[in-house]
Amino acid sequence: MEQKQLFNSAYTPKDGVYDEFVSKEMKVRQHYDALSEQFSQYTTQDYCKFNEEAKIVFFNEGITFAVYSDNPLGSEKIFPFDFIPRIIAHDEWTKIEKGILQRNHAINEFLKDLYHDKKILKDGVVPKELIYSSANMLSVMEGFNPLGGIYNHISGTDLIRHSDGEYYVLEDNVRCPSGVSYVLANRNTLKKTFPKLFSKCQPQPIIDYPEKLLTMLQSVSPGNSAPNCVVLSPGMYNSAYFEHCFLAQSMGVELVEGRDLFVKSDVVYMKTIHGSRRVHVIYRRIDDPFLDPLLFNPDSVLGTPGLMSAYLAGNVTLVNAPGTGVADDKAVYAYMPEIIKYYLGEEQIIKNVPTYRCGIDSDLKYVLENVDKLVIKPVDESGGYGISIGNTLTKEQINEVKLQIQQNRRKYIAQPIMSLSVHPTFIEGENIIESRHIDLRTFCLLGKNIEYVLPGGLTRVALKRGNLIVNSSQGGGSKDTWVI
């Protein structure tokens, strides 16, 4: 077999993981052909040049994120960017898009039900303890009907591709998912770097996302004409402040903080130099507990007093609705296949990571025999508490976990340890191209008669060798994502 030099150095795929770029036989996957051809013409110097150029664009445009730390000099960093785009074939994307819409529609129905009749709990499909132990269930939302019946206007569904080549949903984010500004910035940067490759591949455009977002916000406005939409940010110390500014600016709406708003007679106004101006829709990037000091955290200075009563009076729409967090809980995730079936009568299109419920005899047997290959999670705790990862445990710990499970079977679920797919990535310093683990955060909009999934999304890449954590706070970077 002819060994073709793919990049400036030998590119070796890893065993046991799915490589997005080449097959096991080292054959470039068809949708990467154009990219491979172009890249084979580049030298190490070219790669370094692309990397530098991208960095300069990011620096000049101030595309940053902040890491929470005590550093008095500030903690804003340039978002690491890898110039080799991740490409998703059209057919594959069509399925992903459908799956994401299905999932987020089901989550919306689920939230509607939880805050009204609770049929899914009464029918015993989802255990009631799981919902009521969640700190994110907001009783103040009970019986309230958000405009257009939408709770999760903006959802960020995280996908991975396992070693079997299939996509799996890793988690749902229906509170304030962030990252979309980097998708747009990455595209902008890469367009300047590889104009020829662009016109050859013609990836689906994403440039109209801010427009779609604004249209969605306007669709859920309580006012009928020319609604005033704003982006509510906790301020410049938030890790996603760049994104708040970016989205407000690109939608052409005001960026506000809690102190810029006030409530009078259950109506929200913003202070301007021309006097007060009514606000109809708030795309809030503040978590529930900080929205309104009168209702939630009285010490919070981020929110606006009276905001929740204005919302409940129907005079302003909050995007996303308060109380959505109950649906993106780890424990609820395990029930997503049932939730989709219950509300939509459909099988899930994108798979959940398989989940074993220890309350079921056959599942329990498997779990007890295979603790070392599984992740064990309690169903009634969120935020990663009480999770045991099988392959990191000692023999004694494994026995302890087994005992815990047997003592309270219904409390535990188990999932296989998933492996993330890999993608060629430029390694700064060594100036070579190696495979690194990636995931994909997708962005989905639901409005009144509006549904939209951003083609592609944010591909996050773990820049440290062997690291599975792709989060930017842990030294991860991102790639442009093309759907062709």
Next chain:
Amino acid sequence: MRQYQLEYTATNAYASPVWGAYLKFLIHPYAALGAQINSPVFSINVDGDWWISNARQKEVSEIYYKSTNKFNTLNIAYSVKIYVPDLNPFERLSLPVGQEINVLKSNEWIIDNYKFIHLTKSRPKAYLSPEESANFLWLNEGNLLDKIIHLRDQVHGSMEFITGVTTTSTLASEVIKLRQGVCQDFTHLFLGLLRNNGVAARYTSGYLHQSEAIRGASQLHAWVECHIPEMGWIGIDPTNKLLCDHNYVKICHGYDYDDCLPVSGVVNSSANQQSSEHQVHVQQIQ
């Protein structure tokens, strides 16, 4: 039909000027079935805007106030007239015991009432552990209301009504050791015990028409409402060992005291609140 004139006055003083305040008052009577609420008057000594909101719950009127001027002392005076239908709490409509137990055990009942049944350490004011509540006897037989009354009498009997030993932040787990307190302490203790026995119970605040030997009449009062199949939410006062009748004028209910604060809000000032006094007056109009 009874008619009452309700009056609430409060004075909040600050050591240095307050530049802005956004306050919420829960002092307006609950729009209960058959009640007529007339001519509310809200007055405050500092310039500002105020309005009534029913957004959170249509029966509850929250009065909001936003100051437009600086101040050191805030004087609030509120009055309202209310007609209350006569209520005989001894008219009982309980289901037969067996039927009642079936309702109480049903998934439907537990899910619909979960908000007021479940105990959580994240709301510690009315939280008691099963061990703490084991010292109080819960009857095995009889109707739910009888069991609740039996428990109420134990709470009343074990507690001493004394003002000044507890504050608004005292927890039920402290009250159960102290065995002293005022109406909200009696209520938190009773709530913790009820919830440990699976009863849907909620904290209720309101006005109490004064008669002799009734405690808690010059302040806002607190009692418990329990959800009983067929009967609905029944008011029970552990402080006065009574079932609530037309002398109890409810304002609102919640999980515990924190949901029923008469005054809450945000104040922009460099100083802490120096003093705060509340007065309540309930007068029956013949």
